[in-house]
Amino acid sequence: MSRPTLVLIDGVAFAPEEARISVLDRGFLYGDGVFETLRVYRGVPFALDEHLDRWLSSAARLEIALPLPREALRRELIEAVRRSGLEEAFLRAMLTRGEGPLGLDVSTLETPARRVVFVGPVQPPPPEAYARGVGVVLYRGVRPTDGNVAEGAKVTNYVVAVLATTQARRAGAHEALLVDARDRILEGASSSFFLVRDGVLITAPESAGVLAGITRAHVLSAARAAGLPCEERAPGPEDLAAADEAFLTSTIREVLPVVRVGDQVVGAGVPGAVTRRLASAHAVQVSRYIDEFSD
Ligand SMILES: Cc1ncc(COP(=O)(O)O)c(C=O)c1O
Structure with missing residues (x-):
């Protein structure tokens, strides 16, 4: 931004x-x-x-x-x-x-x-970030809304996300992924997180306390429309180790490939074909929405 x-x-x-x-x-x-x-x-x-x-x-x-x-x-x-x-x-x-x-x-x-x-x-990440993919870090943290009535609400208190992002930037990474006490990856500090494992798209469910990301919802519906199997469950370390691709989604980033998590390289270490396909599908959805918008 x-x-x-x-x-x-x-x-x-x-x-x-x-x-x-x-x-x-x-x-x-x-x-x-x-x-x-x-x-x-x-x-x-x-x-x-x-x-x-x-x-x-x-x-x-x-x-x-x-x-x-x-x-x-x-x-x-x-x-x-x-x-x-x-x-x-x-x-x-x-x-x-x-x-x-x-x-x-x-x-x-x-x-x-x-x-x-x-x-x-608007200042989205630079074109190289999309072409080469970005690195992220894992961050353990509990946010003010986790586990209470405000869970999932987009509240202005982003202090845990600020600290997580600070750690990511210190490590030269683009984003921090929040990990819960059971080692499950929930979402980015300001993004949703997906990985692709054996042809299946995996992302944490809203019931895990993640924000109901609007880009996330669009990407999931594009994936389902394309016949890609989707599992809404929070990925664990074994999913990360076996992942072929990973990406972040958010309103500003759209679909941004992730090629490194901490020291671990994701898949082949380059943006994957599924990620590229979903990024294009999302761009088509955006374009159609803009063409058809009337207030
Ligand atoms: C914690 C968190 N998760 C996910 C997202 C992505 O949501 P959206 O796609 O609606 O921008 C954001 C965006 O700000 C966020 O702050």
Whole structure:
């Protein structure tokens, strides 16, 4: 991602350097908020309704009341893209619980939930990353939402993901994969993870507490449509050792081949044929969506 060129706060547009929210905002004080990252192609926010569904379901899990009806939020996101004037962009939509005195009690809130929308030029990984594949590291960690009612919600507290990414960058790797106490690989710090073993596509199920990745869902449906067997189970070390291919998916990265996990080379150490096929299938899905989009 990159720096935004436009910020909307509660629907009002600001240049990023002018955009301010209160220090009493609970998003700032407690990481008490939810967010979405969308990718805009040819001026159209891809998978807009799926992102809205996930955003609103994250808010519902945190019992954050919506400040506007869904349709008004949808219009606001489309309008933010239009105002940015950008054709290829990222859009980040945030909802914090709002503002009030210090303290955890939500009954003291003085404002409705606050909306902050960022739009800026998108910066996906460079073409070499797709051509050669990237390295990732394994990271053991438990996130604030793991194993509780907020599991699977996209909450603004990404502190474990930040630490995992810091470790990955120190090791010269692109991403960190979160591993649970049973040695199962769940997902990347900010991506979904897949591997291909003996012609079967394997990725952790949502029941393992991973984010319901929107790119993940599109890739799984493209794989099923192509007749590729898919297993939703969290891969373990033996799957990694026997993997022929691996890749990450996310809104910004789309489908990014993984050729190394720690010191271990995946398969032949180059992006594989299944990964390439799914990346093309995803690109076709995106293109069709953009062609057919109407607001
Ligand atoms: C923890 C996590 N998993 C997976 C993803 C990928 O989800 P999506 O494909 O919806 O961008 C993200 C994206 O931000 C993420 O933060």
